[in-house]
Amino acid sequence: MSKRPAPPLEPAAGNGLLDRRLFLGAGLAGAALSSAGAAAEPLAVPPWSLAPGAPFNAYGSPSKFEAPAVRKWVPPINPATPGIGASRTPHAMLEGMITPSGLHFERSHAGVPAIDPAQHRLAIHGLVRQPLVFTVEALSRYPMTSRIAFVECGGNSGFLSQPLAQPPGPPPDAQSIHGLLSCSEWTGVKLSTLLDEAGIDPRAHWIYAEGADSAGMSRSIPLAKAMEDTLVCLYQNGERIRPENGYPLRLLVPGYSGNMNVKWLRRIKLVAGPVMTKDETSKYTVLLASGKAWQFVFPLEVKSLITRPSPGAGLKGPGYYEISGMAWSGNGRIKTVEVSADGGASWAPAALAEPILPKAVTRFRMPWNWSGAPAVLQSRAADETGMVQPSRAAMLAERGMRGQYHVNCIQSWGINDKGEAANVFV
Amino acid sequence: MSKRPAPPLEPAAGNGLLDRRLFLGAGLAGAALSSAGAAAEPLAVPPWSLAPGAPFNAYGSPSKFEAPAVRKWVPPINPATPGIGASRTPHAMLEGMITPSGLHFERSHAGVPAIDPAQHRLAIHGLVRQPLVFTVEALSRYPMTSRIAFVECGGNSGFLSQPLAQPPGPPPDAQSIHGLLSCSEWTGVKLSTLLDEAGIDPRAHWIYAEGADSAGMSRSIPLAKAMEDTLVCLYQNGERIRPENGYPLRLLVPGYSGNMNVKWLRRIKLVAGPVMTKDETSKYTVLLASGKAWQFVFPLEVKSLITRPSPGAGLKGPGYYEISGMAWSGNGRIKTVEVSADGGASWAPAALAEPILPKAVTRFRMPWNWSGAPAVLQSRAADETGMVQPSRAAMLAERGMRGQYHVNCIQSWGINDKGEAANVFV
Numbered sequence: 001m002s003k004r005p006a007p008p009l010e011p012a013a014g015n016g017l018l019d020r021r022l023f024l025g026a027g028l029a030g031a032a033l034s035s036a037g038a039a040a041e042p043l044a045v046p047p048w049s050l051a052p053g054a055p056f057n058a059y060g061s062p063s064k065f066e067a068p069a070v071r072k073w074v075p076p077i078n079p080a081t082p083g084i085g086a087s088r089t090p091h092a093m094l095e096g097m098i099t100p101s102g103l104h105f106e107r108s109h110a111g112v113p114a115i116d117p118a119q120h121r122l123a124i125h126g127l128v129r130q131p132l133v134f135t136v137e138a139l140s141r142y143p144m145t146s147r148i149a150f151v152e153c154g155g156n157s158g159f160l161s162q163p164l165a166q167p168p169g170p171p172p173d174a175q176s177i178h179g180l181l182s183c184s185e186w187t188g189v190k191l192s193t194l195l196d197e198a199g200i201d202p203r204a205h206w207i208y209a210e211g212a213d214s215a216g217m218s219r220s221i222p223l224a225k226a227m228e229d230t231l232v233c234l235y236q237n238g239e240r241i242r243p244e245n246g247y248p249l250r251l252l253v254p255g256y257s258g259n260m261n262v263k264w265l266r267r268i269k270l271v272a273g274p275v276m277t278k279d280e281t282s283k284y285t286v287l288l289a290s291g292k293a294w295q296f297v298f299p300l301e302v303k304s305l306i307t308r309p310s311p312g313a314g315l316k317g318p319g320y321y322e323i324s325g326m327a328w329s330g331n332g333r334i335k336t337v338e339v340s341a342d343g344g345a346s347w348a349p350a351a352l353a354e355p356i357l358p359k360a361v362t363r364f365r366m367p368w369n370w371s372g373a374p375a376v377l378q379s380r381a382a383d384e385t386g387m388v389q390p391s392r393a394a395m396l397a398e399r400g401m402r403g404q405y406h407v408n409c410i411q412s413w414g415i416n417d418k419g420e421a422a423n424v425f426v
Numbered sequence: 427m428s429k430r431p432a433p434p435l436e437p438a439a440g441n442g443l444l445d446r447r448l449f450l451g452a453g454l455a456g457a458a459l460s461s462a463g464a465a466a467e468p469l470a471v472p473p474w475s476l477a478p479g480a481p482f483n484a485y486g487s488p489s490k491f492e493a494p495a496v497r498k499w500v501p502p503i504n505p506a507t508p509g510i511g512a513s514r515t516p517h518a519m520l521e522g523m524i525t526p527s528g529l530h531f532e533r534s535h536a537g538v539p540a541i542d543p544a545q546h547r548l549a550i551h552g553l554v555r556q557p558l559v560f561t562v563e564a565l566s567r568y569p570m571t572s573r574i575a576f577v578e579c580g581g582n583s584g585f586l587s588q589p590l591a592q593p594p595g596p597p598p599d600a601q602s603i604h605g606l607l608s609c610s611e612w613t614g615v616k617l618s619t620l621l622d623e624a625g626i627d628p629r630a631h632w633i634y635a636e637g638a639d640s641a642g643m644s645r646s647i648p649l650a651k652a653m654e655d656t657l658v659c660l661y662q663n664g665e666r667i668r669p670e671n672g673y674p675l676r677l678l679v680p681g682y683s684g685n686m687n688v689k690w691l692r693r694i695k696l697v698a699g700p701v702m703t704k705d706e707t708s709k710y711t712v713l714l715a716s717g718k719a720w721q722f723v724f725p726l727e728v729k730s731l732i733t734r735p736s737p738g739a740g741l742k743g744p745g746y747y748e749i750s751g752m753a754w755s756g757n758g759r760i761k762t763v764e765v766s767a768d769g770g771a772s773w774a775p776a777a778l779a780e781p782i783l784p785k786a787v788t789r790f791r792m793p794w795n796w797s798g799a800p801a802v803l804q805s806r807a808a809d810e811t812g813m814v815q816p817s818r819a820a821m822l823a824e825r826g827m828r829g830q831y832h833v834n835c836i837q838s839w840g841i842n843d844k845g846e847a848a849n850v851f852v
Contacts, residue, residue, distance in 0.1 A: 043547055043692065046545055048540055048640070049640055052537045054538040054539075055509045056497065056534075059528045060497075060527060060529070060532075060668045061528065063541075063543075063666065065544075066665070069665060071483070083480060084478075087484075095572065096663070097572065099664050100527060100664045102485045108482075110479060112479040113475065115489075121469050137742075141746065144791065146522040185524045213474075213475065213479055234521070237524045239492070243480070243486070243489050244486055247491075267469065319567075322568065353572045355783065
């Protein structure tokens with residue numbers, strides 16, 4: 001066991017990227033990570049080892065030392081409506097594929113309603129044989145399905161479609177640019193089960209889904225998707241859904257634009273065609289350079305993001321680092337993620353963490369020997385359908401700068417000679 | 427789409443168990459679930475749909491209506507040491523495979539220390555070429571691995587090895603009997619990476635792992651396991667580990683007895699043989715009927731548990747229900763779970779939720795048509811190594827009633843004619 005071979009240190013691509021197997025196989029024996037110190041003397045005994053600690057608590061919270069790991073939001077333009085807008089997930093401080101529910105992004109059109117589950121109802125009506133009304137307790141008796149899936153706002157990353165000048169305020173980071181993406185284990189009843197029970201009229205081809213918030217947030221969804229894999233969720237990451245994510249019921253429409261995953265779900269009406277709600281006409285369509293728009297473009301395209309290093313989570317001196325990030329696609333599983341440390345001149349494949357699930361976040365990792373010189377880090381994901389993330393230039397050539405939805409171009413983080421990371425447009 | 431075939435309603439086993447595919451394929455069309463009501467008139471508009479809701483919050487919490495979903499604990503015998511003991515996960519209120527971190531069970535031998543991560547150190551010493559000391563920040567630079575894995579106290583479910591008379595106090599339920607089992611996504615550095623860097627002396631065959639709590643909780647672990655899949659974890663369910671689960675560092679020893687997953691990890695010493703700590707000698711050995719004991723039995727054997735229905739989460743009248751539960755094995759993946767509704771006279775295979783991961787919780791589900799008559803529900807899991815859960819009688823015949831560790835026998839829930847569930851010994 002003490003005779004492991006030294007790992008390969010040959011470069012996998014330019015500017016210090018190493019073979020992804022370095023960190024998966026033989027370990028780092030002999031790599032002499034500068035971050036470890038030799039133990040010259042016994043450890044000091046800290047005060048918390050000298051006295052009994054805190055008693056049990058009914059529902060745990062993070063350590064007070066993790067106070068910076070919180071959602072952030074831009075105060076609404078109208079201070080009379082503090083619940084309109086979005087708060088964002090602090091990706092640079094997180095790891096793995098699951099987003100803790102307390103940090104799942106929030107997008108509200110009229111704040112978070114305080115719904116009493118005993119009073120809440122879900123109606124299914126319209127083009128059905130028999131309209132039905134469900135209590136939450138009644139739904140709890142139905143067969144359930146669990147799956148790990150991301151939810152992403154259609155407007156996430158929209159900053160990358162904006163003009164070159166960066167806006168005033170704090171420098172943009174992974175949270176402010178890409179924080180409208182989170183991933184949870186969702187559990188609920190297949191919508192197909194409920195629609196089958198109501199009996200689908202052959203004239204129905206879409207559903208209309210409406211929330212119980214005072215905005216009545218609503219979207220039209222193709223019936224085929226409603227029958228394929230849409231869930232009426234009661235649970236998120238094992239427990240009942242949090243209020244800001246739709247308590248007591250939300251729709252999960254895997255891979256589709258965030259606000260189609262209607263929160264505080266109260267009504268599903270079966271209809272012949274889309275009903276042209278505000279959020280599918282004036283909003284959430286993709287305006288192109290030509291002035292035309294893509295409407296009813298639902299699956300979120302393949303995308304990836306390096307979370308470490310990233311702005312606010314920089315490097316501490318030259319040497320070995322692990323580049324860590326997330327990739328996801330509304331069309332299925334992630335197939336590959338490539339990483340570049342030289343602004344796209346050369347690329348090497350990253351390691352993907354198992355399990356690689358469809359329409360879920362996949363964590364990727366890549367070893368890097370940072371020389372201390374400026375660098376530009378990028379990641380480029382491809383999904384099982386063959387779609388690949390475009391460069392920002394290619395995306396803008398097609399869409400111009402008015403298309404702030406479905407932005408899935410490559411993110412570039414510049415690293416300066418101090419190890420600080422910042423958004424750069426390349 | 428409106429012409430789906432009626433699902434098969436033939437029994438799969440006695441007392442109302444139905445084919446597991448009923449709930450996975452065609453849906454319940456025509457099954458006339460009594461829990462759904464016909465919609466005779468428009469939904470009433472509730473007050474929360476008439477006014478703006480709450481603004482954003484930095485770190486979310488469950489709805490106030492979910493207040494019963496909390497950890498519970500038996501007050502310690504000695505009130506001067508309120509942090510000694512265990513709090514338990516409320517399984518009957520949860521779903522899916524992930525346990526929310528706020529509800530992950532706690533087992534503390536001297537309470538929860540309030541560790542400042544900037545001051546914390548991890549030492550690796552003993553039979554190594556070069557002793558090393560790591561700060562938490564230094565460890566953050568190392569390559570990481572994520573996996574979903576359960577942690578289970580070796581004493582979980584020990585109640586089932588007790589005498590037939592049930593103790594005074596609240597009736598035993600899934601939380602009080604089996605609540606020392608939880609499942610998270612863990613992310614950390616492979617211990618093999620750190621041991622390789624320290625350089626393993628060929629005389630080393632075990633490691634000694636010690637926590638920074640004032641109990642200095644410590645266990646001996648075979649070096650082979652330390653090198654195979656043991657992680658020094660920094661993250662749980664995406665965020666830094668919660669204080670009660672080992673912040674800032676805990677060992678994850680997948681599938682091995684809970685307290686070997688040393689929390690608040692401060693020291694790993696490489697040694698020639700086990701050091702015989704308190705928690706591997708006077709505790710956590712399996713006492714047999716013969717008076718001999720199994721010591722150093724590490725992997726937790728295959729086990730399962732029906733969470734719905736279960737005590738406190740009973741049935742509301744005859745009709746269709748989904749039986750839902752969890753299965754896990756410290757030896758690998760779950761292969762099958764069978765369910766019985768007639769106290770073990772007949773069994774039918776349950777559906778297993780994907781992904782089925784090694785040494786992780788797998789959710790199983792089974793449709794059931796409850797007649798309204800008394801019933802005894804059981805689940806029996808088998809893992810990929812071929813191990814099958816024993817009956818309680820078979821376990822007691824081998825071990826007697828003094829072996830309160832590694833209890834993995836079949837749990838029986840009696841259902842009375844009111845639909846109430848209770849532990850029964852059959």
